[in-house]
Each structure stands twice: as structure tokens, then as C-alpha cells.
Amino acid sequence: MKIGILGYGNLGKGVESAVRQNPDMELTCILTRRDPASVKPVTEGVKVYSVNDIEKFKDEIDVLVICGGSATDLPKQTPEYAKYFNVIDSFDTHARIPEHFANVDAAAKESGHTALISCGWDPGMFSLMRLYGSCVLPEGNDYTFWGKGVSQGHSDAIRRVEGVKNGKQYTIPVDAALEAVRSGQNPELTTREKHTRECFVVAEEGADLAKIESEIKNMPNYFADYDTTVHFISQEEFDANHSEIPHGGFVFRTGVTGFNKEHKHVIEYRLNLDSNPEFTSSVILAFARAVNRLAKEGQTGCKTVFDIAPAYLSPLSGDELRAHML
């Protein structure tokens, strides 16, 4: 199947890399809003074109992976390009998913294409775990923890503080909270009890470090509700130890069964990821395979991970899956 990439940032590069790990896929081209000559793909021979020429490729791409940002890019791009392509995106503004779904669904249905939105790990694999968990243990509680990993939004917020040259923020789940959930205690946890935030900051020369630290720790929405640690480090240390984008987290479902609700059960799903964008890209490509199959079956409109029978994700046949994986 032929994959197109729209947008060559961290996610686009992750998709390019993941295509090489899926023998039934090939990368047709990369489309960009930048000057195509300025984009240098890692894969030899892959062509880069301007997004302005995108319609020319409508018969050459089975699934277009849209690698824009959720704030402003995807709400426009995914419905727009669903007019010409089967599309998949990683839209992750949870509160706006219903609206985005409706827009993409209308566009895809009108043009007879298949779309899948909000793919990755949260939303994505974590959503699947929340759904499976709530269905198999209808009487119970959900817990989602994130980290240890880099929060892009919180790192951006640090970098906007005056006197900060560079910064990175790690979200860390609190061990005691994880243990309380894991042991089936069904705790009610405050924001502060669930996660801590650790910041690594490169300050500009002569900056007031105490002021920076206070400003970060008291920043509303981002840090004020958390126990936050701020470490000032050199640019060299920053480059050496904080250039990667790890992430991960936990989804728990705890519940009871039995005529007297006497039996407790704990389901735990954990991700430990060296590279957030590469793992997200890998999930996206598995679901792109499903999008391609649904499109061939004529199942048009917008889907989410909830609508995909797991067998559609695999290059193996039903016989092979039943024989080796069931």
C-alpha cells in the first residue's frame, strides 16, 4: 500500500521511518508547506512536493498520513484532504474530537473516502484500553497516568518565561498513587497526588534564577497545581541528556465481580517509549492498513480506533492470526 506524508516534522519523520518496518507499505511522497527543496528526506529516492500540488497525487496514494498539529492544522487539513484521499491523523485535543469527527465524516462521506482520526497512543491505544476495561469490568474505576515523559506543551510554557533560553519538562507519575491503584484500593486522587513535574532549564546569562523558578512553579494551569522541581543546567548538559522525546504512561481499570462484588480485578496497561513521535507513527501506520482495507470494502466516512476490528491492523491472514496469536 502506498503511503503519503503531509508535513515533515517529528511525526512525519516517524512515519517515514515506520514505513520501512512494514514490508507491505511504501512511501510514495512527502508533501510540505515549506519550499520542497528545503526538505531532505532520510529515505533515498523519496520525492518531496509542495502541498499546493497535492491533488495531483490523488490516484497515487492509498492513505495520506496528515502530520500537522492539533491546535490549528488538523481541524482544517483533515476535512480538506478527505475530499481527495483516504486520510489518517493524530488529532489529540480530546474536548474537540466530536466536532472534528463530524467535519471529517461529512467530507469523507461526500467524497467516498475513508478517514480515521485521533490515532496514536492517547488518544489511541490508551483509549482502546479504557474502552476494553470498562466493557469487561462494568462496575469499576478508570485511572490514566502519563509519563515519565516529555510534555511538549509544558516545555513550550517554560521557554516562554523571561530569562529562559531552553527548557524541557518531564511529567512523572507518583509511585505511591500507582501502587494504591495497582493494589485495588480505588483511591480518589487529586491532580497533585497523581503526577509531579520536573523541569530542566537553561537560563540566559545573568538571568534571575529565583525569579524564573518562582514564575514556573506558580504558573496557573501548567504548574501551580503540581509539585514542581526546577533544575538549572548548562546548554551542554541539556544537549547531552535532554534531546530525546521519551514518553509513556499507564491505563488502569479496577473493578469487582461476584454475586456479592467480593472479587477484585486490576487491569494495567503500561507504555514505556523511548520516542513519543516514533511510537505514535507506528500506531498510525497499523491503523492506516485498516483504513486501506475499509476503503477497498467501500466503508466510507470517519472512523476511530474504536471502529477497527483488530484483525484489520495485521498483515497476517485470519487463518494465520488464529493459528499463532489467539
Added chain:
Amino acid sequence: MKIGILGYGNLGKGVESAVRQNPDMELTCILTRRDPASVKPVTEGVKVYSVNDIEKFKDEIDVLVICGGSATDLPKQTPEYAKYFNVIDSFDTHARIPEHFANVDAAAKESGHTALISCGWDPGMFSLMRLYGSCVLPEGNDYTFWGKGVSQGHSDAIRRVEGVKNGKQYTIPVDAALEAVRSGQNPELTTREKHTRECFVVAEEGADLAKIESEIKNMPNYFADYDTTVHFISQEEFDANHSEIPHGGFVFRTGVTGFNKEHKHVIEYRLNLDSNPEFTSSVILAFARAVNRLAKEGQTGCKTVFDIAPAYLSPLSGDELRAHML
């Protein structure tokens, strides 16, 4: 939706109990091979009938949950009753799944019913995790560990040893092996390195304990390849501490991504279950909901958990799922 139960052992009781936790389900009747008068359901008003009268109920049950054993019951029962009902079972003899699938598929297609086999947690939820893991990390390794939990087959084997009055066997995953996998070392593990076996035995009066212990520890297939511990206890202690049927385990997928395979990822799914049959029953009922929906859509034949879009498991609508769980 109307649920029928065929077979009122641990699993059948688990289904009876789980029906009460799903407001969109009701228990129509219990069917048994025993004298119906000898079977006393916990739920008031539920009728018990002889399996010989089962055909009378063919228009009164939406999904029949077949709660027989995998060795001899299910290979006959599931294809037989797929002639009259939409059916679901927990067939767990992994090596014979393709054959069972083919038999049930033929029967269900001929009669125009929908069937789902091998539902529960392994096969079942663990199979799903193996499938999702291999699709999102195509270059990697799978690891499945079982326990801590009661193995029915190994407990039965203990009870067949001369001089043993009662016995229970717990399968326990080895912590060092779990840690090695969790840390992304991709270890190659022998049978002995993955699990230990702990046995609690009530001996008959005057029995030769050393002989019993040696016979258990050296039993081929069951214990000889494992580090096995045997504890002799009184019937009172057995009744007090070993009357439950807990189980659980771990599915790991570890893999790499990146142009130079430089990033490691670890996916871990863990179950910690106070009651193996009750959790299995709860999974079965979620998939019974999907069977009922597929049947209404006219999708006949045999399915497995791989063929079920997760949204079909939930009583919530697509809009609700997207708004609250994605």
C-alpha cells in the same frame, strides 16, 4: 438482550453473576446436562431446564453462552448448538483452535447464526494484546507470563498422585524474568526461568510425604521442567486459604523504531484477578453483546476476538464513546 447459559459450573455461575452487572442483559434460563431439579441458581426466578429440551428455546435466547470444558465438551457442543443459536464459548486448547473454528464456522454459516469462540483472557484479552503489540511494533518480541494464579490442570495432576487427598497448584512468574523483559533487554528465557510452581497438598493419613513430593516434582510435562515447591498443609488450612481461584499474568511486546532502530519501546499488559472464572465470564458477556449486534446485522459465521471492532463491546453509542473515552 437475552442470555442463555449452558452448563452451570464455575464459568456458568460467573456468567449468571456478570449478567447482573450489565443492565442491557437478562438471563433467560440455565440449561444443564444434570437433573434440572438438582441445579439451584443464585438468581431468583431463573428457570433451569434439561439440555435435551434446548431446541424449545431457540427463539427465546439472543446469545447462548456455552460453559463446557475445552477437552471434550466444546468441540461437540459449540458446532451443535450453533445450529439453533448465536453462541459464544471459551475454547482454550490453543493448538486446536483452527479446527474448532472451522467446525463452528460451517455450522453457523449453514444455519445463519453468529458464533464467537475462544473468548476470555487467554485466549481473549491476552490474544488481543499480542495482536495489537505485534502490529504497532512490527520489529520486536512477545512475552506472555501467567500467574500468580491457580492452574486447574496442574492441580488436577497433583490430586492424581497416590496418597494425595487434596491439592492446589499456583503458577508464579519469576520476578527477575519480568524485570529483564520490562527493561527492554529482550532476554531469551527457558521454561524454568519464566515460571515457578508452588503446590499446596493435603496428604492422606499415613501417606509417604517424601514420595509424594518427589513424584510431583518429577512429573514430566507438568512439573519436571520447573522449580517446584511442595507444601503439606491440613485440610483446615487448605479450606481457609486455598478455596479461591485467582489468576492473571502479563503480556509484553518489546520493540524498536527509528532509522537506526535506536529507540526501544515496551508495552506491558497485566491482569491481576481474584476470580479467574468470573473475569472470564465478564469478558465473555462483553463479546456476547458484540455477537448479538453482528447477528442483527446479518454477519453470520464464526468470529474471534480479533474480528470484533471494540465499539461493539460497549452499551454506549459511538457519539458517547468518542466524547468520553477516546
